[in-house]
Amino acid sequence: MLLADLNTGEKAVVVRVNGHGSFRKRLIEMGFIKGKEVRVVLNAPLKDPIEYEIIGYKVSLRREEARQIEVVTEEEAREALQTDEHLQALPGDMEEEERLQRALAHVAEERHHNIRVALVGNPNCGKTSLFNIAAGAHEHVGNYSGVTVDAKEGHFRYKDYDITLVDLPGTYSLSAYSPEELYVRKNLLEAMPDVVVNVVDASNIERNLYLTTQLIDMNLRVVMALNMYDELRHKGDKLDVKQLGYLLGMPVCPTVSRNGEGIPELFDTILQVYENATPRLARHLHINHGAELEKSIVRLRNLIFSNEEIRSRYSTRYLAIKTLEADKDVAGIIGTLPNASQIAAACQEEEARIEGLLGTSAESAIVDAKYAFIQGALAETYEKYQAERPRRTFTDKIDAIVTNQWAAFPIFVLLLWFIFWATFTVGQYPMDWIEAAVAWLGGKVGSLMAEGWVKDLVVDGVIAGVGSVLVFLPNILILYFFISIMEDSGYMARAAFIVDKLMHRIGLHGKSFIPMVMGFGCNVPAIMATRSIESRKSRLVTIAIIPFMSCAGRLPIFVLFAGAFFPQNPATALLGIYLLGIVLAILSALLIGRFVKDDDLPFVMELPPYRIPTAKAIGRHTWEKGRQYLEKMATTILIFSVSLWALGYFPRHEGATRAYQQEHSYIGIIGKAIEPVNEPLGFNWKMDVGLLAGVGAKELVISAMGVTYAQDGEEYGKQGDSDETALQSALKATVPTAAALAFMVFVLLYFPCIATFMAIKNETGKWLWAILLCLYTILVAWVFAFAAYRIGLLLWPA
Ligand code: GDP
Ligand code: MG
Secondary structure, rough: OEEEHHHOOOOOEEEEEEEOHHHHHHHHOOOOOOOOOOEEEEEEOOOEEEEEEEOOOOEOHHHHHHHEEEEEEEEHHHHHHHOOOHOOOOOOOOHHHHHHHHHHHHHHHHHOOOOEEEEEOOOOOOOOHHHHHHOOOOOOOOOOOOOOOOOEEEEEOOEEEEEEEOOOOOOOOOOOOOOOHHHHHHHHHHOOOOOEEEEEEHHHHHHHHHHHHHHHHHHEEEEEEOOOOHHHHHHOOEEEHHHHHHHHHHOOOEEOOOOEEEEHHHHHHHHHHHHHOOOOOOOOOOOOOOHHHHHHHHHHHHHOOOHHHHHHHHHHHHHHHHHHHHOOOHHHHHOOOOOOOHHHHHHHHHHHHHHHHHHHHHHHHHHHHHHHHHHHHHHHEEEEOOOOOOOHHHHHHHHHHHOOOOHHHHHHHHHHHHHHHHHHOOOOHHHHHHHHHHHHHHHHHHHEEEEEEEHHHHHHHHHHHHHHHOOOOOHHHHHHHHHHHHHHHHHHHHHHHHHHHHHOOOOHHHHHHHHHHHHOOOOOHHHHHHOOOOOOHHHHHHHHHHHHOOOOHHHHHHHHHHHHHHHOHHHHHHHHHHHHHHHHHHHHHHHHHHOOOOOOOOOOOOOOOOOOOOHHHOOOOOOHHHHHHHHHHHHHHHHHHHHHHHHHHHOOOOOOOHHHHHHHOHHHHHHHHHHHHHHHHHHOOHHHHHHHHOOOOOOHHHHHHHOOOHEEEEEEEOOOOOOOOOOHHHHHHHHHHHHHHHHHHHHHHEEEEEEHHHHHHHHHOOOOHHHHHHHHHHHHHHHHHHHHHHHHHHOHHH
């Protein structure tokens, strides 16, 4: 009996919940668990939803949802009391009520032990052989496809369970192209097997896994029978079965259905999955179809999800993927929804967008993404026996070079070096133009406005603030231009793969590497880029260590200090600073990793085939990142640069020099107040003011110090060589070398700028994380700057 068929006031006991994974999970959380009593509070005909009471709570379920719940009614239990010998053996003096309860529980338990298992797989993977051996049947087995034309059912008892085993026709996929495919799909969605056994031919694993990816999309309970395991062994191939299972989110059982090897283990696993005894192994995962397709999928999924009546029957993500694939059968389902035309319009838009960006139809892009997923999963788990000459596709040939054990790292490093060179050298030109333009604009606006604080606010606060955001735009665009090329061509996936092992040593993942590299450009987009990391722990730790990657905003400070204090070898000083950041990032990853709870869910690193990226996609991705940077940062940086301006501007000391003004402004007062704290590092209050300004954005450090040192600069400026700026001369004359070194170290490590702070807060969703990280970085900065100062004093006594 189904829960939906009960009348008002009737009681029943839950047997099982059918349907796809997330629906089942939701109902189980509501209390619909085997053996629990449920009462119908109100089920009026034509009324939806229906109201129920379960474990003392009232819940309302849609009729469609209640149809997915199998129950035992009191009437059925009474019937069983008459016929079931087990129940007739109950003591005769038992109360009627108690007797009924026992009967309900007994029948529920019995029915719960009646399960339906469907065999799904490619033709010739050994389904019928498995069926025969398990069900003791004698179906015809043949070494050609098309032997099984429709479903055969077999019944047998295994460990207290009555199993109905269904042998479905063989299919390569679950698209709606052939009658077999449609038949299998209908069977999976409508006859609702409790567990699906995906029979996979281990000797032809790559092609067989394609069907598996579609089963994953459907969010069913799947166990994989890795059949023909004898052939795999015979060939000498190696497969990490357990890891493959983790990556696919389903238990994998090696079987040989010719002789029955592994079959009992397979059924044990089926029962465990049915009873939810292996939640870690049998989990639902979303195959990553790549950023663009995922955007389309999420958009369609949300439109479909708004229809409550469909959510219980199908995984909405599955429907969205199939809609994008222009699946006729799913189109029929979608067509009945109230917002069908809206979904169709959105789908057309998305298909056109994908076609324009990727140069292929959404349908084939989805197929490619699935193969990329399979390639990634196999690259981590599968090793073909060497003697076999591999097929040499275009992708294989390139891979033979770029993932070669000797060439991979040099190529990777060379590429990174080139990208950085281009970003900073080429980027310098537009940077200079923007700076000049902002200065010109400031001067122009300034000359048009009357003297006073309003003018100062506009020129020094707003225009300068906007300028400090804008100057980094070229760097970011160039960096992302190259990153997009690497991503879209398929190289990035290999890069992540190459560094994966290395990254695992510090508890991170191959996918953490790219965001870390981006951190050298700007921490903000780097932190946004961590979104591609599936594992929560890896993602949090990666976010936490990105601030140690010395961003471009810090570079001018190092250049200025290195030029002034280490004129013999400024490059070495720079390199040393960058390396220190990397070392501390690694140490911090190890440290912070200990405090983050590990979800430890392995995931597949997709390996897409190499492809020439389209200009449109590159342009789009590059601009998108630039826009994200401007949108997210413009507001925060602006607010902070105006606030910092105000701290330096007030209280007013009219007629005083700028340096005097700054010294006696709020920021000067704060700088002086913290001077004792930083005294052990050799800093004076002017340097502290610079550090305070750096909280807004690191590039403000120099300009703030430029102001405080303005007077000193005039005094010392003439003594330095001509290439030196006034600030450099002033610093050289007043700051010991050891303190300068400590200052560089401090700037490298302390408080990520406010924009990064906001990015951390946004991406982790928690203020606490952002605040803790700030405190941590300041502490680290202080300790290491102190050490640098002490060591520096030994080398260059003051
Ligand atoms: P189906 O098309 O998926 O139903 O596959 P069949 O059960 O008809 O099997 C196809 C062929 O593979 C038959 O010749 C079987 O004897 C053979 N076969 C099935 N399972 C195994 C196995 O585990 N190992 C080996 N070596 N052959 C198998
Ligand atoms: Mg068959």
